[in-house]
Amino acid sequence: MNLHSLLVACLATLGATSQACETDEDCSLNGLCRRQSPWSKLGEKSCKCDPGWFGEDCGHLDLRPAIKDNGYNHSADAVDSMHLGLYGNSSWGGTVVQDPQDPSLFHLVAAQFASGCGLSGWRPFSFIIRAESRNGPQGPYHYAESISEPFRHNPEVIWSPADEKYLLYSIGADDEEQPREKCASISYKRWPNNISVSTAPDIRGPWTPFKLVLASADPHSTNPSPWPLWTPQTRTSKIALGVEDIAIFLFDRYDSAYELVHTQSWNTSEYSPTWTEDSFLWRDKRGHWHALAHWMIDLVEDGQKWPRVGAHVFARELTGPWHLHLHEAFNSTVTYSDGTVRTLKRRERAKIFFSNDGEMTPLYLVNGVQEMGEGSRSSTFVQPIGEAWKDFEKRLGF
Ligand SMILES: *[C@@H]1O[C@H](CO)[C@@H](O)[C@H](O)[C@H]1NC(C)=O
Numbered sequence: 069m070n071l072h073s074l075l076v077a078c079l080a081t082l083g084a085t086s087q088a089c090e091t092d093e094d095c096s097l098n099g100l101c102r103r104q105s106p107w108s109k110l111g112e113k114s115c116k117c118d119p120g121w122f123g124e125d126c127g128h129l130d131l132r133p134a135i136k137d138n139g140y141n142h143s144a145d146a147v148d149s150m151h152l153g154l155y156g157n158s159s160w161g162g163t164v165v166q167d168p169q170d171p172s173l174f175h176l177v178a179a180q181f182a183s184g185c186g187l188s189g190w191r192p193f194s195f196i197i198r199a200e201s202r203n204g205p206q207g208p209y210h211y212a213e214s215i216s217e218p219f220r221h222n223p224e225v226i227w228s229p230a231d232e233k234y235l236l237y238s239i240g241a242d243d244e245e246q247p248r249e250k251c252a253s254i255s256y257k258r259w260p261n262n263i264s265v266s267t268a269p270d271i272r273g274p275w276t277p278f279k280l281v282l283a284s285a286d287p288h289s290t291n292p293s294p295w296p297l298w299t300p301q302t303r304t305s306k307i308a309l310g311v312e313d314i315a316i317f318l319f320d321r322y323d324s325a326y327e328l329v330h331t332q333s334w335n336t337s338e339y340s341p342t343w344t345e346d347s348f349l350w351r352d353k354r355g356h357w358h359a360l361a362h363w364m365i366d367l368v369e370d371g372q373k374w375p376r377v378g379a380h381v382f383a384r385e386l387t388g389p390w391h392l393h394l395h396e397a398f399n400s401t402v403t404y405s406d407g408t409v410r411t412l413k414r415r416e417r418a419k420i421f422f423s424n425d426g427e428m429t430p431l432y433l434v435n436g437v438q439e440m441g442e443g444s445r446s447s448t449f450v451q452p453i454g455e456a457w458k459d460f461e462k463r464l465g466f
Pocket residue numbers: 129130131375398399400401
């Protein structure tokens with residue numbers, strides 16, 4: 069190390085320590101606020117981030133280069149014989165599930181648009197599919213089966229240890245008019261965003277008929293994101309459900325009585341500076357709560373919907389107080405493993421696939437994405453986070 073780089077390194081260290089934190093909230097509950105070394109000045113602490121997060125407040129997802137031909141992208145393929153539109157099997161995000169019996173098999177439970185209709189025809193054309201990857205968690209995934217008919221959208225599936233079943237939450241209604249004659253959308257006034265649940269003992273089904281759990285008369289009823297409260301120590305069947313605006317409902321059981329336990333205090337009206345949608349809720353290894361949401365920061369500052377598109381919020385208790393740091397948790401600029409960089413027009417429906425070793429290390433981010441210039445063609449994108457995914461894939465033989 070020459071003198072100049074030593075000096076730069078020293079200044080960088082000083083810079084880091086001057087950004088002191090006081091509580092773990094200052095580290096987004098994604099790390100600990102600690103004195104880094106015995107040499108630092110008394111009382112001066114900084115954030116030590118958990119794997120997968122970075123930044124002075126540990127509030128940024130550490131996204132790593134993505135594989136180009138990844139996720140579930142059949143937006144340019146030929147579609148079913150009933151096709152009405154030009155957008156292949158366009159899709160809009162989903163949950164990655166590792167097969168419990170066959171750990172090198174990955175499933176993706178995703179929202180797909182029927183008849184080549186694409187994202188702009190999401191209501192009524194969206195339905196739920198299961199795709200499979202034998203190439204590892206990043207894909208590419210291939211269509212395996214349909215889990216529902218249109219209209220079902222926004223699926224999120226999670227294993228419930230208390231019920232020993234997969235719970236599949238989504239919004240939707242039965243479409244009596246199928247088959248349809250053109251790609252056209254339906255107003256939410258006709259089909260409100262009611263939330264329903266279906267369950268299955270196996271990811272391949274059989275799935276029970278969808279049962280309505282949260283009607284549109286309830287505030288924030290759309291974009292469900294479940295998280296079971298069950299732990300080995302507390303064997304409860306209670307399920308937390310994050311919904312629009314990161315409001316939180318608590319269910320006694322996946323399909324039973326519920327109460328609204330929290331609404332956020334920030335202004336979430338349409339396109340306000342703190343407007344968000346698409347909650348993704350989880351509890352970390354310390355028992356603290358987090359959510360990601362789609363939050364278009366650039367929309368407020370310069371009228372475009374990219375690249376700063378993700379918010380992270382966190383709380384020690386489900387009922388709050390919830391905190392939001394006023395910067396993006398991730399953006400839509402993707403670096404690929406071949407060195408190219410591309411900014412996506414839309415990157416929404418964020419869901420994280422975590423390690424199952426008890427550490428809850430984020431391994432992959434899954435999104436519904438749309439490229440620049442596209443109005444309806446969309447696909448489901450998977451991007452690795454941090455370093456831990458490398459070992460995870462290696463142990464599975466990828
Ligand atoms: C997007 O986020 C990455 C970190 O994941 C960062 O390196 C990059 O500078 C960001 N790009 C933009 C345009 O904000």
